[in-house]
Amino acid sequence: MIRRKQDIKTIYITMLMVLAGISVCALKAQEPVRPIVQQVSFPNDTLRITEFGAKGDGQYINTEAINNAITTVNEKGGGVVLVPGGLWLTGPIEMKSNVNLHIQRDAVILFTDNFDAYELVESNWEGEPAWRNQNPISGKNLENIAITGTGVIDGNGGAWRMVKRDKMTDAQWKKLVASGGVVDEAGRIWYPSESALRGATTQNAGKGHAGQTAADFRDVKDFLRPNLLVFTSCKRILLEGVTIQNSPAWNIHPLMCEDLTVRNLNVRNPWYGQNGDGLDIESCKNVLVENSTFDVGDDAICIKSGRDKAGRDRGMPTENVIIRNNIVYHGHGGFVIGSEMSGGARNIWVEDCSLVGTDIGLRFKTTRGRGGVVENIFINNINMVGIPGEAILFDMYYGLKGQLPKAGEGGAALAEIPPVTAETPRFQNFVIRNIKVNGAEKGIFFRGLPEMSIKNILIEHAHIVAKKGVELIEASNIVVKDLTLKTANTNPLIHIDNSKNIVFTALKPIDNIDLLIQVSGAKTEKVVLTGTKAESVKKTSVFSNGASEKALIIK
Structure with a gap:
C-alpha cells in the first residue's frame, strides 16, 4: 500500500x-464543540426618550428621562427605547431586562463630567471586589438586554483619567496642565483633582474590608474611576453597531455573564488612556465577538x-x-x-x-x-x-x-524555586x-x-x-x-x-x-x-x- x-x-x-x-x-x-450563543428577542413596541422629557441640546441632564423610559418599557414586558438624533447629556444609565436601547446614527450619549452624579458603590476592579464610582451604563442579574444602533456612547473619560507626561507633546502637556487639575511632585503625571492624586498615593485605594461604607472612600472618590459599560451576572446580551468610546477606565466589561454577542462595534479610547481597555470578558460563558474594530489605550x-x-x-x-x-x-x-x-x-x-x-x-x-x-x-x-x-x-x-537571574551569569544564582500549588x-x-x-x-x-x-x-x-x-x-x-x-x-x-x-x-x-x-x-x-x-x-x-x-x- x-x-x-x-x-x-x-x-x-x-x-x-x-x-x-x-x-x-x-x-x-480534538477540539471541543463550538458554543451556540443564545440570542436576544424583543417586542416591536418602541418608546422615544423625548416622550419622557429628554432634550438633546448637550446641556440638559437626561438621567431621569432615559432611566424612566427604560423602566417603563421593562414594566410593559419589553421593547425598544429609542435615542433619536441629538446630543444627550446624562448621568448613569441603569439597564433593565427585555430592553433594547437603540441609538440612532446622529445621536450621541455623552456622560456628564460632574463626579457627584456617580455614587460610590461596591463593585469590582481588575478582578477583585472594590469600591468604585457607579458605572455610566450598568445592569445586574438581567436577561435579554441590548444596546444597538449606529450612534455614539461617549464616557467623557478625559475628565477622569490621569495622564503621563511622556505620552504628551510639550504643547499638549502645557494645555492639559492649564486646564486645571494637579501634577504630582515629580512633575510626571497629571491628575484631574487633589482627590484623584490622593487616591494614587494611597495603597490599595478602593479595596474595602468588611463593615466599610462609601464614606470610608470619600476622600479618594475621584481616583476610583468606573468602567464605562458593565453588565454583571446577566444572560442573553447583544451589543451591536454602536461606537463606544472615551471611557474613564475599561470600555466594556461583561462580568459573570452568559450568552453575550458583540457585533459590528467600534470601540475607541485615546492611545494614552490609562487602563483604557477595549473589551474585557471576565468569567463569562458562551460569547461571540465578531466584525468589530478596536483602537484603544490598553x-x-x-x-x-x-x-x-x-x-x-x-x-x-x-x-x-x-x-x-x-x-x-x-x-x-x-x-x-x-x-x-x-x-x-x-x-x-x-x-x-x-x-x-x-x-x-x-x-x-x-x-x-x-x-x-x-x-x-x-x-x-x-x-x-x-x-x-x-x-x-x-x-x-x-x-x-529588571532581568531574571540565571545560573552561571556573573556568579548569579537562580532564585529558590517555589513548589507547585493552587497559586501556580x-x-x-x-x-x-x-x-x-x-x-x-x-x-x-x-x-x-x-x-x-x-x-x-x-x-x-x-x-x-x-x-x-x-x-x-x-x-x-x-x-x-x-x-x-x-x-x-x-x-x-x-x-x-x-x-x-x-x-x-x-x-x-x-x-x-x-x-x-x-x-x-x-x-x-x-x-x-x-x-x-x-x-x-x-x-x-x-x-x-x-x-x-x-x-x-x-x-
Missing part, C-alpha cells in the same frame, strides 16, 4: 515528536477570570468564546488572556483577525500567585503589521521589573496556525516558570518578519512547524533556555544567518531541528550556561 505524501509527512513529524518526548495526544487533542480584546484568591474562590473560568473577523489598531495587546486569569480560561477560538500597530500581537500574561489554568485555545489566520513588541508572547513573569498559573494546549507578521520587535517569545513551564503549544504555518527571531525560556512540548522567519538580528535566530521536548520542523530562515540556534541552561534537553533550510547559515549552534551538546538533535 502506497501512502499519500501528506500521510508520510505527518507520520514523520509524529515520530520526531515521540523522539523529543512530546505528548502527541496533548498537541492533537489591551484591546481581553479574556479575564478574576485576580489571585478572589478569582480562584469565584471559580468561574471564561469559556466557550468565539472571536472572529475583528480589526485591532492601537492597544497594548491585540488578543490577550490575563493577567487576571485566576479562575481559568478554556475553549476559546480566535480567527480571521488583523492586528495593525498593537504593542504586542497575541499576548498571554500571568504571574506567580494568580493560579488558574488557561487551555484549549485555538488561533487561526491572524495578520499583524507594525508590532512594536512581540508578535506572539507567553509571559509568566508579568509585571517583573498554567498555560497549556494552544494551537496557533496561519500567522502572518510584517514588522515586530521579536517574532515569538515564551517565558515560563521553573516550577511550571509553558507547555503543549503548536505553532504551524507562520510567516514572520521581525527584528529578532524566537526565544523559548522554561517551555516544554513545543512544536513549531513551517516557520518562515526573516530577521535583522540573526545572532542567534533561535534561543532555547532551560526547555525540553522542542521540535522545529521545516524552518525557513530568510537571508544570511550568523547563528541558527543557541541552547542554554542545564535543564535543556531534546531540542529537535528537522528540515531546516540552512544554506545561508554561517554557524549552526552554540551551547552555554551548562547546556549539553546532546540536548540538540539535527535531522
Whole structure:
C-alpha cells in the first residue's frame, strides 16, 4: 500500500515528536464543540426618550428621562427605547431586562463630567471586589438586554483619567496642565483633582474590608474611576453597531455573564488612556465577538477570570468564546488572556483577525500567585503589521521589573524555586496556525516558570518578519512547524533556555544567518531541528550556561 505524501509527512513529524518526548495526544487533542450563543428577542413596541422629557441640546441632564423610559418599557414586558438624533447629556444609565436601547446614527450619549452624579458603590476592579464610582451604563442579574444602533456612547473619560507626561507633546502637556487639575511632585503625571492624586498615593485605594461604607472612600472618590459599560451576572446580551468610546477606565466589561454577542462595534479610547481597555470578558460563558474594530489605550480584546484568591474562590473560568473577523489598531495587546486569569480560561477560538500597530500581537500574561489554568485555545489566520513588541508572547513573569537571574551569569544564582500549588498559573494546549507578521520587535517569545513551564503549544504555518527571531525560556512540548522567519538580528535566530521536548520542523530562515540556534541552561534537553533550510547559515549552534551538546538533535 502506497501512502499519500501528506500521510508520510505527518507520520514523520509524529515520530520526531515521540523522539523529543512530546505528548502527541496533548498537541492533537480534538477540539471541543463550538458554543451556540443564545440570542436576544424583543417586542416591536418602541418608546422615544423625548416622550419622557429628554432634550438633546448637550446641556440638559437626561438621567431621569432615559432611566424612566427604560423602566417603563421593562414594566410593559419589553421593547425598544429609542435615542433619536441629538446630543444627550446624562448621568448613569441603569439597564433593565427585555430592553433594547437603540441609538440612532446622529445621536450621541455623552456622560456628564460632574463626579457627584456617580455614587460610590461596591463593585469590582481588575478582578477583585472594590469600591468604585457607579458605572455610566450598568445592569445586574438581567436577561435579554441590548444596546444597538449606529450612534455614539461617549464616557467623557478625559475628565477622569490621569495622564503621563511622556505620552504628551510639550504643547499638549502645557494645555492639559492649564486646564486645571494637579501634577504630582515629580512633575510626571497629571491628575484631574487633589482627590484623584490622593487616591494614587494611597495603597490599595478602593479595596474595602468588611463593615466599610462609601464614606470610608470619600476622600479618594475621584481616583476610583468606573468602567464605562458593565453588565454583571446577566444572560442573553447583544451589543451591536454602536461606537463606544472615551471611557474613564475599561470600555466594556461583561462580568459573570452568559450568552453575550458583540457585533459590528467600534470601540475607541485615546492611545494614552490609562487602563483604557477595549473589551474585557471576565468569567463569562458562551460569547461571540465578531466584525468589530478596536483602537484603544490598553489591551484591546481581553479574556479575564478574576485576580489571585478572589478569582480562584469565584471559580468561574471564561469559556466557550468565539472571536472572529475583528480589526485591532492601537492597544497594548491585540488578543490577550490575563493577567487576571485566576479562575481559568478554556475553549476559546480566535480567527480571521488583523492586528495593525498593537504593542504586542497575541499576548498571554500571568504571574506567580494568580493560579488558574488557561487551555484549549485555538488561533487561526491572524495578520499583524507594525508590532512594536512581540508578535506572539507567553509571559509568566508579568509585571517583573529588571532581568531574571540565571545560573552561571556573573556568579548569579537562580532564585529558590517555589513548589507547585493552587497559586501556580498554567498555560497549556494552544494551537496557533496561519500567522502572518510584517514588522515586530521579536517574532515569538515564551517565558515560563521553573516550577511550571509553558507547555503543549503548536505553532504551524507562520510567516514572520521581525527584528529578532524566537526565544523559548522554561517551555516544554513545543512544536513549531513551517516557520518562515526573516530577521535583522540573526545572532542567534533561535534561543532555547532551560526547555525540553522542542521540535522545529521545516524552518525557513530568510537571508544570511550568523547563528541558527543557541541552547542554554542545564535543564535543556531534546531540542529537535528537522528540515531546516540552512544554506545561508554561517554557524549552526552554540551551547552555554551548562547546556549539553546532546540536548540538540539535527535531522
